[in-house]
Amino acid sequence: MTRISLTGANGFLGWHTRGAAHAQGISFAPIAVGDDFDLAAATDAISGTDRLIHIAGVNRASDPEVLEGNIRFAQQLASALDRATPAPSVVVFANSTQAGNGTTYGAAKQEAADILRGAAGRAGAEFVDLHLPNLFGEHGRPFYNSVVATFSHLLASGGNPEIDQDRELTLLHAQNAADALLGSVDDDALAALDARETVTGLLTRLREISSVYSRGGEIPDIAHPFDRDLFNTYRAAAFPNGTPIRLRRHADNRGSFFEIVRSHGGAGQSSFSTTVSGVTRGDHYHRRKVERFTVISGEATIKLRKLFSTEVFEFRLDGTSPASIDMPTMWAHNITNVGETDLYTSFWSNELFDSERPDTIAEPV
Template identity: 60%
Template sequence: MSKIALTGANGFLGWHVRAATHAEGDEFAGIPVGDAFDADRAAALIDGSARAIHLAGVNRGPDENVATGNVRFAEQFASALRAAAEPPVVVVFANSTQVNNGSVYGDAKSRAAAIIAAAAEDVGAEFCDVRLPNLFGEHGQPFYNAVTATFCHLLARGEEPEVQQDRELTLLHAQDAADLLRGTISLEEGRARERRECVSSLLGRLSEIAALYTEGEIPDVSTAFGRDLFNTYRSYAFSRQAPIRLQPHADARGAFFEIVRTHGGNAQSSFSTTVPGVTRGDHYHRRKVERFTVLSGVGRISLRRLFTDEVVSFEISGEEPGAVDIPTLWAHNITNVGSEMLYTSFWTDDIFDPQNPDTIAEVV
């Protein structure tokens, strides 16, 4: 187990880095900066860490706040690095590809990088300046983090977003950015995972995803980018679009209903029986798309977003067949709360790989 120290832990990217750290079984230490900064406590949190990552920054606001905020946070982080009894082996700065564009934000990020690089050199740590493009992913803040978050937020509410300025974006999913910052993938692999997309094209993709998913259908998830966009959209559609009610077709022979309709990609289906009172699951996925469908009996599907306490539950009976699509980075389980055997179907967008199961234990 390695210790990862992190500023900006409560932000969008910070949440994703924490999730990736948890998935790898590493220890996490969040370092408050700004008005909440405590020099002694910050040094203690960094002490003995394998990697210290500086995420905290000011992305938007008055120019003065952007300029001074980014430098202030970097100076606080740098002072904690120098004060740590056992400095980290690696120091990482979550920089931006806008660093050299001449903007106030770009200049502030450049100054912050220089401050942190000097501190890393002073303590003998390796310094990694990771320049990130436009990030997207689950639970980004609309109208703040990225246009993808804004589009998903509006589409999930049945609204029609508009393109204010059409330009090409370089996009990277937040879990890929987390892997990059944690050093589990190389800079070259991180660049290979980026995707160039015009704003108008991005809106077109997300609009198609929303239209299909409103009908309970799974869009084309045959590419990593398509899957990641779908998972991002699903984080905004949940839980208003759950459970998905399935339409049974019954006659004298019995009943028939469609479990899932997909528009591209691999898939695997499985089936389980669960005796009364027993719970299955208690894990989460970083990237896997998964659908639970109750076929017979009564099941309670419970879910909890990582690092939160609120549990969302749905009770579904086979008499009124329904499905719940499990959001990525949410712990989940299913419990037989009835008196008869529970029959459940499980569908995923990938074929299970025991070497890379994407199934991390976590109790709901």
């Protein structure tokens, strides 16, 4: 099994990297830097791993703190790398496209890269200096990690985002960045995954996503991967508000009818299952796939848990009042028949199932 060690494991990109590593069967050892740095513990965490990934950094502080913090973190990591036995074969730095741009932050990232490059050279390791643009994705901190997180939070909570300054952004979803840090996407392929959009255009996209999804869980046009990633980011900000999605029943003397999914664009695949009493299905998560469970008949509980957390959300659904639940990406989920009769469930996803790339990773709730 491949093993990695990484700093910043509890941050935004660190969480996404851990999730991507888990999906690929890669184990990880976290490394604390800064005031919690321990040379012996860091050396032990690095020793014997295949890949060392440095994510931790300081980007929101005074200029002296930004400069000192980023350099200090790199020096601490370099001191541990110098002592690691055996040293990893690859050292990866989550650098920024702002490196060397004349700002204090750019200077700090550039010097940190130089420090790590030197340490990797002394250890005989390949050094990968990965220059990342603006990152966005599920569970980013609003007013901190990205404008996407801020807009998503405000729209999901009924706010009205305003634009202070419009400019073009280069955006990359955090799961794509995580794949690059892990070495499963090369630089050329990563550049093709960038999206360029103005702040105004970004807000327009997210307003449309919010408007469509608020109409009883209608699915916006997510045919393009960038729009899908924005939708998943928005859904993460909105959850668990609006969950479950209550379906409107149309009934007459012939029986009843209700819509399960109304999609405004993109692929889709529907399936159906019966589940006997007491049986649980699922216990997996998805990195990018949008998936909806709809209980049509019977009684069920649906449970969800965010990766690397312990809090479990549980929803009770009954086919007498049909309802749907959309599974947030990077959340383990399952469904259990808690009734005495068979459970009838409809499943919808935004992509056709591909056995070579199923995007379904086993993980118990």
